[in-house]
Amino acid sequence: MKRGVLVLLAAACIAVAGVGAWFASGWYGGAAVDKDTAFIVPSGATLTSVAGELEDQGLIGSAQAFLxxxxxxxxxxxxxxxxxxLPAGSSPAxxxxxxxxGEVIRRMVTVPEGMPSIMVHERLMAEPLLTGEVPVPAEGTILPDSYDFERGEARTAVLGRMQRAMSDFLAAEWPKRDAGIPVKTVNEALSLAAIVEKETGVPGERRMVAGLYSNRLKVGMRLQADPTIIYPITKGKPLGRRIRRSEIDAVNGYNTYSMDGLPRGPITNPGRESILAVLHPADTKALYMVADGSGGHAFxxxxxxxxxxxxxxxxxxxxxxxID
Known part of the structure; x- marks a missing residue:
């Protein structure tokens, strides 16, 4: 009789162990994730609702067993x-x-240096994984950079990060500006930096171009920067043709051929280096520049x-x- 009890106990232990092994294998064994799969957890979701969605997508066998x-x-x-x-072969565990x-998947939207705000708006609106409407931001309020975002994030949230980045950068750098520079406000610095950004594609020239335009402002010469002619016509987009005489003579708040001083505001979103060039311009006597055939300028x-x-x-x- 004692022997029979021991047999029964052994059988029960084996059964319990078997059930435990089955229970654990259903948790730590491979699930139905047959390939790398992106899975979205909505804001406010519970484990119960997530388990139901995992089952609906065929990523687990049973929501109840999972829970x-x-x-x-x-x-x-x-x-x-x-x-x-969720990597291929992921277990429920x-x-x-x-x-x-785990880390949330983050994607990137890039604003290149010198991208005008109307094109930033178009880029944000064209990103299908963002949500909601966003206005065209004020020119010069966005710091060119690459910004990460989550699927389903509001466009206004991404734009807000871009604008805070510019505000933070200016707050840090404006107090460090050189003494004697002709720009007296942050808006003036951005306005001149935007011209520098548009006038040269050579990084090493930025401080020289900033020095040249700073000299012009100091002596009262007109800046005569071609990009300021184009901005009122296209809002910063490429003109796609040569500038007309009537456009050179046009009187508005931006055309520095027909007005003294700086335009009323930035004509694009300048990058860090162009802003720094304006805050710390080259020590130069240059007042003129023209293309030199190599992509840069002769001063x-x-x-x-x-x-x-x-x-x-x-x-x-x-x-x-x-030309002939």
Whole structure:
């Protein structure tokens, strides 16, 4: 009789162990995730609603079994909102851990240096994973950079980060500006930095271009920057043709050929280096510049030296067949 009891106890232990092994294998064994899969946890979602969605998407076999095993074998931490990557072959245990402690998938939207606000608006509106409407931001309020975002995030939230980045950068750098620079306010600095951004694509020239325009402001010369002619016409988009005489003569708040001083505001969103160039311009006597044929500019302190540089530039263009 004692022997029979021992047999029964052994059988019961084996049965319990078998059930335990089955229960654990259903948690730690591979789930139905047959390929890397993005899964979204909405804001305010509960583990119960997430389990139902996992079942609906075929990523687990049973929501009820998942919840039971999660209660006994899983962490009690809440699931996080966001989009998560579930790797192929993930177990239910891995799925829960990912949704509780994993990194949210973040995507990037990039604003290049010198992108005008109307094009920033178009880029944000064209991003299908963002939501909601967003206005065209004020020119010069966005710091060019790459910004991460989550699927389903509001466009206004992303724009807010872009604008805070510019505000924070200016708050840090404006107090460090050189003494004696001609810009007296942050808006003036942005307005000049936007011109510098548009006038040269050579990073090493930025401080020199800023020095040249700073000199013009100090002596009362008109800036005569072509991009300020274009801005009222296209809001900063490429003109796609040569500037007309009537546009050079046009009187408005931006055209620095027909007005003294700086335009009424920035003509684009300048990058960090162009802003820093205005705050710390090169120590130069240059007042004139013209293209030098290599992508940069030749600078001159006198009109006669500038005219010599213009002759050289025209010779280069003639050699290229651009003019007769």
């Amino acid at each position: 039971l095993r999660a209660k006994i074998l899983g962490s009690g931490d809440p699931v996080k909102a966001g989009e998560f990557l 891995t799925i829960l851990d990912t949704l509780q402690h 001159a302190a006198s009109l006669s030296a500038h005219n010599d540089n213009v002759v050289k530039w025209r010779a280069i263009r003639r050699q290229r067949g651009e």
